[in-house]
Amino acid sequence: MYPIKFVRENIDLLKKAAELKGQKVDWEKFEQLDNERRRLIMFLEERKKWQKDLTEKISKIEDKNSVAPLITQARKYSDEIKEVEKKLNQIEREIEKIISFIPNIPHSSVPIGKDARDNVVVRQWGEIRERNFKVLPHWEIGEKIGIFDFSVGAKITGSFFPVFKEKGALLVRALINFMLDLHIKNGFREVWVPSIVNRDSLFNTGQLPKLEDDMYYLERDDFFLIPTAEVPVTNLHKNEILKEEDLPIYYVAYTPCFRREAGAYGRETKGLIRVHQFDKVELVKLVKPDTSYDELETLLGEAEKVLQLLNLPYRVVLLCTGELSFAGSKCYDIEVWCPGVEKYLEVSSCSNFESFQARRANIKYKRKDGKTDYIHTLNGSGVALPRTIIGIIENYQTEKGEIIVPEVLREYMKIDKIT
RNA sequence: GGAGGGGUAGCAUAGUGGUCUAAUGCGGCGGAUUGCUAAUCCGUUGUGUCGUCGAAAGGCGGCACCGUGGGUUCAAAUCCCACCCCCUCCGCCA
Numbered sequence: 001m002y003p004i005k006f007v008r009e010n011i012d013l014l015k016k017a018a019e020l021k022g023q024k025v026d027w028e029k030f031e032q033l034d035n036e037r038r039r040l041i042m043f044l045e046e047r048k049k050w051q052k053d054l055t056e057k058i059s060k061i062e063d064k065n066s067v068a069p070l071i072t073q074a075r076k077y078s079d080e081i082k083e084v085e086k087k088l089n090q091i092e093r094e095i096e097k098i099i100s101f102i103p104n105i106p107h108s109s110v111p112i113g114k115d116a117r118d119n120v121v122v123r124q125w126g127e128i129r130e131r132n133f134k135v136l137p138h139w140e141i142g143e144k145i146g147i148f149d150f151s152v153g154a155k156i157t158g159s160f161f162p163v164f165k166e167k168g169a170l171l172v173r174a175l176i177n178f179m180l181d182l183h184i185k186n187g188f189r190e191v192w193v194p195s196i197v198n199r200d201s202l203f204n205t206g207q208l209p210k211l212e213d214d215m216y217y218l219e220r221d222d223f224f225l226i227p228t229a230e231v232p233v234t235n236l237h238k239n240e241i242l243k244e245e246d247l248p249i250y251y252v253a254y255t256p257c258f259r260r261e262a263g264a265y266g267r268e269t270k271g272l273i274r275v276h277q278f279d280k281v282e283l284v285k286l287v288k289p290d291t292s293y294d295e296l297e298t299l300l301g302e303a304e305k306v307l308q309l310l311n312l313p314y315r316v317v318l319l320c321t322g323e324l325s326f327a328g329s330k331c332y333d334i335e336v337w338c339p340g341v342e343k344y345l346e347v348s349s350c351s352n353f354e355s356f357q358a359r360r361a362n363i364k365y366k367r368k369d370g371k372t373d374y375i376h377t378l379n380g381s382g383v384a385l386p387r388t389i390i391g392i393i394e395n396y397q398t399e400k401g402e403i404i405v406p407e408v409l410r411e412y413m414k415i416d417k418i419t
Numbered sequence: 420g421g422a423g424g425g426g427u428a429g430c431a432u433a434g435u436g437g438u439c440u441a442a443u444g445c446g447g448c449g450g451a452u453u454g455c456u457a458a459u460c461c462g463u464u465g466u467g468u469c470g471u472c473g474a475a476a477g478g479c480g481g482c483a484c485c486g487u488g489g490g491u492u493c494a495a496a497u498c499c500c501a502c503c504c505c506c507u508c509c510g511c512c513a
Contacts, residue, residue: 003468005467005468037469038469038470041470041482042469044469044482045468045469045481045482045483046481046482048481048482048483049481049482051493052482054494055437055493055494056437056438056494058437058494059437059494060437067493070493071493072493073493075492075493077493078492078493078494240429366447370447370449370464372429
């Protein structure tokens with residue numbers, strides 16, 4: 001959330017950012033309301049000053065008779081102030097609403113573009129092996145060997161709520177533990193956080209106001225199910241001033257994630273590709289501003305490490321301006337090659353939000369020189385489970401229809417094959 | 420869900436209608452003293468916003484901010500109402 005003054009003084013920069021991200025903002029109305037607001041404030045402050053002086057005079061006079069006319073005058077000011085203040089309040093609410101739809105500014109290193117075709121593949125890792133048999137898509141083989149089941153999930157809840165069974169459930173649990181252990185070993189502090197958050201937290205990380213329809217909403221309490229651990233974890237330090245020596249702070253959290261995926265039906269919705277509830281291990285960094293782009297690269301490296309250890313071929317994609325999320329200033333996606341569905345599937349998104357989320361969540365740090373400044377926040381999946389499971393099922397498939405357990409998961413699963 | 424207590428600047432605390440223009444302590448920053456450290460002493464101290472000066476850093480002046488939002492009053496940290504959060508107890512419950 002930009003301060004009103006910043007918006008006024010940097011309006012061209014912000015206009016450009018919104019345009020690059022394809023975000024509509026009513027700039028004309030902003031300028032009109034901003035002028036009106038300042039006019040009203042000047043008027044109000046003058047009246048308030050007069051009234052204050054009068055009030056002080058009244059408090060010092062003891063003779064009741066000479067006070068009466070002063071009170072009459074003061075009452076007049078008071079009524080006037082109340083009326084104009086009401087108007088001002090309404091205008092400020094409108095301005096706030098407009099500002100809340102101004103997106104973060106893309107970093108200069110982000111390629112300009114409209115959609116996924118303008119993204120840039122920055123590297124590829126791992127070898128895509130030629131197979132001498134037809135690799136089956138995960139939904140065929142997964143249901144056949146009984147590690148997950150969609151129809152039973154549909155019975156319990158609805159479509160796209162998978163049930164993992166036996167070795168499948170074990171695989172889920174193993175992946176979560178493997179990832180957590182890995183990240184903890186690399187300096188991330190584990191936290192366990194609520195999966196339900198309030199409106200304020202979602203606004204702070206930038207999911208609101210734009211994505212309200214994509215989330216599960218608990219009307220009685222005005223709470224939401226989290227779409228990602230980014231929300232509760234980034235908000236851990238809401239309204240705090242951190243010490244410079246405490247930074248950077250690295251967190252890792254496992255949470256379930258809930259997404260309504262409104263309007264996504266029919267698009268990449270087979271099998272485990274797009275589901276309403278899934279598991280994810282998330283990395284969050286709170287850092288000093290001058291380090292955030294270096295931190296983004298190392299964050300990306302942490303997420304890549306997961307796939308490297310699982311030995312899954314992937315590529316790293318730098319998102320163009322049009323694909324960048326509302327709150328992000330730079331973002332890399334990691335996509336695993338899945339030979340069954342013959343597609344790269346996104347398993348991680350690593351973003352730098354610069355001070356965008358920190359401003360909204362009011363997270364600052366005190367510098368050595370005594371001044372306070374907003375921190376920068378970053379997060380990245382490390383990584384999301386369902387598509388990683390797709391990657392494992394499809395890359396580790398044998399001709400007989402079995403799935404070899406990746407080396408690093410064997411100590412967690414105590415088996416070397418899923419049959 | 421019910422009853423009571425509480426929420427005041429980075430932290431801790433005082434303030435129950437009008438010198439509150441929010442006190443005090445700690446911490447932070449600057450300085451003095453000083454073999455070093457510590458202690459002591461002096462000074463300083465938050466956020467937002469409007470106007471104005473300035474290239475800028477910032478200065479000057481005003482207004483607002485005591486959990487959030489309303490209300491009463493000439494005047495609210497203080498009184499009233501609603502909500503949120505924390506603590507104690509009771510009830511219910513995996």
